[in-house]
Amino acid sequence: MEKLLCGVDLGGTKLSVGLVQSSGKILDRIVVYDHVGKEDEVIVNYITQLVRKIILANGLEESDLTGIGVGFPGHVRYRDGYTITTSNLKGFKNFPFRDILAKNFTIPVRLDNDANAQAYCELRYGAGRGYDDLIFLTISTGIGAGIILGRKLYRGNTGTAGEFGHTIVDPGSDLVCTCGNKGCLMGCACGLALPHHFRKKLESGIKTTLQLPADFSYDKVDGQLISRGVAAGDPLCTAIVMECADYIGIGVYNIFQVFNPPVIILGGGLCNLGEMYMTRIKEKFYELARDMIFDPIAIVESEAGSDAGLIGAAALLLE
Numbered sequence: 248m249e250k251l252l253c254g255v256d257l258g259g260t261k262l263s264v265g266l267v268q269s270s271g272k273i274l275d276r277i278v279v280y281d282h283v284g285k286e287d288e289v290i291v292n293y294i295t296q297l298v299r300k301i302i303l304a305n306g307l308e309e310s311d312l313t314g315i316g317v318g319f320p321g322h323v324r325y326r327d328g329y330t331i332t333t334s335n336l337k338g339f340k341n342f343p344f345r346d347i348l349a350k351n352f353t354i355p356v357r358l359d360n361d362a363n364a365q366a367y368c369e370l371r372y373g374a375g376r377g378y379d380d381l382i383f384l385t386i387s388t389g390i391g392a393g394i395i396l397g398r399k400l401y402r403g404n405t406g407t408a409g410e411f412g413h414t415i416v417d418p419g420s421d422l423v424c425t426c427g428n429k430g431c432l433m434g435c436a437c438g439l440a441l442p443h444h445f446r447k448k449l450e451s452g453i454k455t456t457l458q459l460p461a462d463f464s465y466d467k468v469d470g471q472l473i474s475r476g477v478a479a480g481d482p483l484c485t486a487i488v489m490e491c492a493d494y495i496g497i498g499v500y501n502i503f504q505v506f507n508p509p510v511i512i513l514g515g516g517l518c519n520l521g522e523m524y525m526t527r528i529k530e531k532f533y534e535l536a537r538d539m540i541f542d543p544i545a546i547v548e549s550e551a552g553s554d555a556g557l558i559g560a561a562a563l564l565l566e
């Protein structure tokens with residue numbers, strides 16, 4: 248029997264544990280939300296229980312698995328399996344995550360950043376199939392990325408390579424990123440920036456045709472609200488989408504200049520902002536890259552979908 252991979256996708260709101268075939272097919276999964284607010288060590292023990300539970304529920308033994316791959320929502324020091332920081336969970340500062348989890352099992356454990364896991368999923372099973380090199384950018388509440396060179400993840404010296412979210416695209420911006428700098432790509436164009444853009448544009452006199460609820464506050468502005476507005480032709484939401492797309496277009500252009508990759512894959516919830524968003528990203532990119540493109544570059548949407556984190560975490564064992 249083919250050995251299975253166990254994937255763990257640890258998110259700020261959702262924790263998924265799954266059994267995955269090497270073909271990328273998920274055979275079974277457990278999803279929980281009650282890890283939120285718990286301390287690092289408690290969460291690792293919880294993951295241990297969930298892995299044991301899914302093994303048992305499928306009539307398997309630990310030896311039927313190749314290993315356990317974990318995608319973590321923050322910085323990871325890959326070579327020694329430490330988490331460095333995360334803004335999505337309590338604790339995990341210089342925390343020996345991999346070894347604490349590994350001590351509960353006899354099979355190998357891999358730990359990497361969640362965007363790296365997603366990038367690897369795209370390479371094996373998604374929009375990156377057939378390529379040796381790719382850059383994956385995920386645009387959602389935050390912005391993360393993964394760099395694949397020669398079919399392997401490029402992690403840099405520490406393991407934090409690919410943090411394009413913290414590259415500065417607008418030094419004059421008054422938008423402060425979670426890292427504390429002004430004008431980061433993430434600060435300007437991720438989900439967390441939407442309330443700021445909404446307020447700023449409203450104050451500048453752009454009208455919205457959206458029916459805002461009586462209890463409306465700016466912190467309720469999210470990707471879904473903006474998508475609704477765009478679909479209804481709302482000028483305010485349209486202006487926000489165009490501005491965010493311009494920032495991402497600049498980010499994509501910078502990536503192109505650094506890596507000259509054959510493909511850049513865009514994923515994450517904000518890609519659902521609509522056709523106009525993706526079109527504008529490409530327009531901005533081609534506006535900037537002009538005659539500096541010698542070979543075609545594909546800028547495409549992720550194909551791995553919402554399970555990319557789980558499948559990618561499991562697939563880390565195949566790298």
Ligand SMILES: [Zn+2]
Nearest residue numbers: 413424426431
């Ligand atoms: Zn930043």
